[in-house]
Amino acid sequence: MRKVAVLGVGCTKVGEHWKRSLRDLFVEASLRAIEDSGVEEIDGLYVSNMASGPLQHQEHLGAVMADALAVNPIPAVRVEAASASGGVAFHEGVKAVASGMSDFVLVGGVEKMTDRLPPEVASTLIMSEDQEYTAYTGVTNIGLSAILKRLYMDRFDVKPEEIAMLPVIDHENAASNPYAQYPFKTSIERVLNSPMEADPVHLLECSGIGDGAAAVVLGPANESETSDHPLVTVSASAVATDTLNLTNREDPLTLRAVRGAAEEAYARAKLTPRDVDVLEIHDEVSILGVLSLEDLGFAEKGKGASLAASGAISLSGETPTNTFGGLKARGNPLGATGLYQIVELTWQLRGEAGKNQVDGAEVGLAQNMGGVGSTCAVNILRREDL
Amino acid sequence: MSVPRYWREIKYRYRLLGCMCKECGSVFFPRRHICLKCGSRDLEEVKLSERGRVVSYTVVRNPPKEYEKYAPYIVALIELGDGARILSQVVDCEPEEVHLGMEVEATFRRVREDGPSGIIEYGYKFRPVIS
Numbered sequence: 044m045r046k047v048a049v050l051g052v053g054c055t056k057v058g059e060h061w062k063r064s065l066r067d068l069f070v071e072a073s074l075r076a077i078e079d080s081g082v083e084e085i086d087g088l089y090v091s092n093m094a095s096g097p098l099q100h101q102e103h104l105g106a107v108m109a110d111a112l113a114v115n116p117i118p119a120v121r122v123e124a125a126s127a128s129g130g131v132a133f134h135e136g137v138k139a140v141a142s143g144m145s146d147f148v149l150v151g152g153v154e155k156m157t158d159r160l161p162p163e164v165a166s167t168l169i170m171s172e173d174q175e176y177t178a179y180t181g182v183t184n185i186g187l188s189a190i191l192k193r194l195y196m197d198r199f200d201v202k203p204e205e206i207a208m209l210p211v212i213d214h215e216n217a218a219s220n221p222y223a224q225y226p227f228k229t230s231i232e233r234v235l236n237s238p239m240e241a242d243p244v245h246l247l248e249c250s251g252i253g254d255g256a257a258a259v260v261l262g263p264a265n266e267s268e269t270s271d272h273p274l275v276t277v278s279a280s281a282v283a284t285d286t287l288n289l290t291n292r293e294d295p296l297t298l299r300a301v302r303g304a305a306e307e308a309y310a311r312a313k314l315t316p317r318d319v320d321v322l323e324i325h326d327e328v329s330i331l332g333v334l335s336l337e338d339l340g341f342a343e344k345g346k347g348a349s350l351a352a353s354g355a356i357s358l359s360g361e362t363p364t365n366t367f368g369g370l371k372a373r374g375n376p377l378g379a380t381g382l383y384q385i386v387e388l389t390w391q392l393r394g395e396a397g398k399n400q401v402d403g404a405e406v407g408l409a410q411n412m413g414g415v416g417s418t419c420a421v422n423i424l425r426r427e428d429l
Numbered sequence: 430m431s432v433p434r435y436w437r438e439i440k441y442r443y444r445l446l447g448c449m450c451k452e453c454g455s456v457f458f459p460r461r462h463i464c465l466k467c468g469s470r471d472l473e474e475v476k477l478s479e480r481g482r483v484v485s486y487t488v489v490r491n492p493p494k495e496y497e498k499y500a501p502y503i504v505a506l507i508e509l510g511d512g513a514r515i516l517s518q519v520v521d522c523e524p525e526e527v528h529l530g531m532e533v534e535a536t537f538r539r540v541r542e543d544g545p546s547g548i549i550e551y552g553y554k555f556r557p558v559i560s
Contacts, residue, residue, distance in 0.1 A: 166493035175438055176459045179540065179552070180516050181489060181496035182504040189487035190506050197485075197529060242488040242524065289506065290514035291457065291465055295485075 044141040046264040047277045049424060051080025052386040057224040057255035057374030059157050065092075065099055066111045069153040072256035072379075073112055076149065080260035081270050087145035088112070088119035091132035091152035092378035093413075097167045098158050108151065118145075125171035126327060128152060129381020130282070130411030130420025133259065137280045137422075140261045151258035152379035164252050168377075171414040173287050185249050187289060187415045188328035189241040195296055195330060196243070199345030203243065207234040208351040209329040210247055210371045216358055217368025219398040222383075224253045224374030248329040250375035257382035259389070264427070274427040275392045278312035278406070281305075282420045289415060300419035301338035301410065308408070308421040309340070316340040319423075320404040321391045322356070322364040323384035325412040326371055335410055336364075339421070363401045366391060381411035381420060392426040405429045430543040435550060442552035445535055447513050449475040456513040478510030479535040480558065488524040495541040503527050507555060521556040532558040 053075020055068050069090070077085070090104045101107065105119035122132035129152040136150040156164055169178040172187070182190075195201060211231055217223035229247060237247040264276050283303030289295050309315060316339065324339070326332025333347035341362060342350040350356060356364035367373050367387040370380060388407035390396045396404075404426070411420045440446060447458035452469035458477055463470055486505035489496070496502070503519040505527065519527055520538060533555040540550040 161491065162494040162497055165491065166495065169493055173459070177516055178493070179442075180504050180518055181492055181499065181502060181541070182487070182516060183489055183491065183493060185491075186487045186489045186504055190485045190504070193487065193529070194485040194506075239488070239490055241490060244487070286465065288459075288516070290516055295506070 045143060047137050047140045047261055048264040048267045049259055049275045049277065049385065049389050050082055050262045050267055050270045051076045051078070051260035052258070052389045053079055054222055054257035054383055054386050055255050056222045057253045057376055060155070060254040061157065065095060065101065065153055065155045066107065068155065068254060068256035069108050069151055070111050072153070072258040073149055073151045076151070076258035076260050082147045082260050082262060085114060085147045085149045085260065086117050087136070087139050087148040088114060088117060089132045089136045089148065089150040090119065090121045091128035091150070091382065092121060092154060093123060093125050093128050094154065094167045094170065094377060097170065098155060124418045125413030126375065126377045126380055127411045127413030127418040127420050128378040129257070130384070130409065130422060131381070131418065133381060133385055133422055134280045134282050134420055136261050137277050140263060147260060147262045149258060149260055150382065151256060152382040153256040154376035154378045155254045156252045156376060157254050161252065177288060183241060184415070185244055185328055186241040188330050189244040190289070191295055191334065191415070192330040193243055195333070198296065201345070201348050203235055204231050205348035205352045206329050206333055207231045207248065208348070209326055209332045210234050212351060212357050213326065213365050213369040213371040216366050216399060217372030220367040220373060223368045223372055224251060225368070225372045244328055244330070250327050250370040253374040253376050255374055255376035255379045255383070257379045257386050259382060259385050272393045275389050275424050276427055278314065278423040278425045279308040280422045281307035281311065282418065283307065285417050287414065287417050296334060298334050298338045298416035298419065300416050301335055301412065304419045304421040305339045308423050312423045314406060314423065318406050319362060319408045321366060321388060321401045321407045322362050323388060323409040324364055324369065325410050326365065326369050327375055327412070329371070331412065332369070335412070339410055358399065358401070366396065366399045366401060381409070384409035384411060385422065385424070388424050392424055403429070430548055430550065432548060435548055443537065445477045445479060445553055446474050447477045448472040456511050458513045458515050477513055481507040481509035481533055483519070483527060483529055483531040483533060484508050484514070485529065486519065486527055505555065507533060518554040519556065520554045534558045
């Protein structure tokens, strides 16, 4: 297997792009990534997207975007794994380059959520769960997280204030991210005084509805002379799954897909959580971020929220997390989200993260999840010259 | 909602049918082809217990499109008497009244409508035990 490098990255701002289409956003992010990479010709395209069918009545995104980028006749395919689409598409791109089946691959994610009203978006999001027995109850994705949050607070005697630290950290970091959907600070009081979305989850614990695209160019690490940037390579890329329905999990508070993907990624990279200098977690709802911190090995069960409250994952802490705002404040345009994580980690490892820079960052880990933990991608990147 | 898609679930939703693994005895809802515990393909339909207790719950305030007129409503993770777990709305109960461990029982209710001229879907919801 060949060692794979992230040669170029690019993204759009996450937000309400009323005048811009799915194609417009995808092309902007892709051209930025291609330009950043210095690669002249790509020979494979992976498009990650969750819901262009229900949202835009557009499918066949591989062909749609290969045409939009005028790269025919290269092979192009869409990867869908709910909000883990981006992390899983990255994994597929890595496999293509590592195996030698492709040389220079573009992996781009896009989602345009604002073409529908919020109740329609809620109906679309819950398509990530079992339609006949989960969506059928009328529960929302946030509602499923709320069920976990109540169980978590009860079992581990955790206070809402501790969990509310996660969105506060995200917003703190997003404030200096020009691509963030919500670039402003917030406070524990504001989070806990925001309206209930699905009890006991407040509005400001939830990622919002936004449009965005993010893209990366992958290539063999030994042919990386096209890039002017410090070399960032893929140390490990792993994907794992868990039962679709929460009802079939022995302990709903253990995200087995996160554990599985993390264990495999750490083993392949020969690293432990302690080696991670900068971390991206999938906090679509804050409690999912808390559980992820635990199942990725950064905190014991029941201690994820107190880790956040201790300052350890703030920008100046031991393991700076969601340094550009995470799902809560950078935004969560579903199929693009996992690639925003890769773009941001790459900036960190190259030393191009500006005000959000973590000094000397050498190893970065991105965790991207679909559904309530039914799919998880864990990707570990490393700067080579340190 | 297409008629066949609704129709093929009727038996399971109206009568609360799940399945039991004939090898290891695990009970699942909804029905499945292969046992999650032991991998056996030998499963049979079973009637689930209609009583259980609330393991955790939420109150949905901003629902998906087809459920707007019911909001706010309670959705709970319920453990049934036979050990199977089910996700269901809890009705005949205010959000302030539901609690962890609460005893609930199955009831038959309207679930959603497919616009003014589509089919009306029915099925299980749970309510506080009254009998």
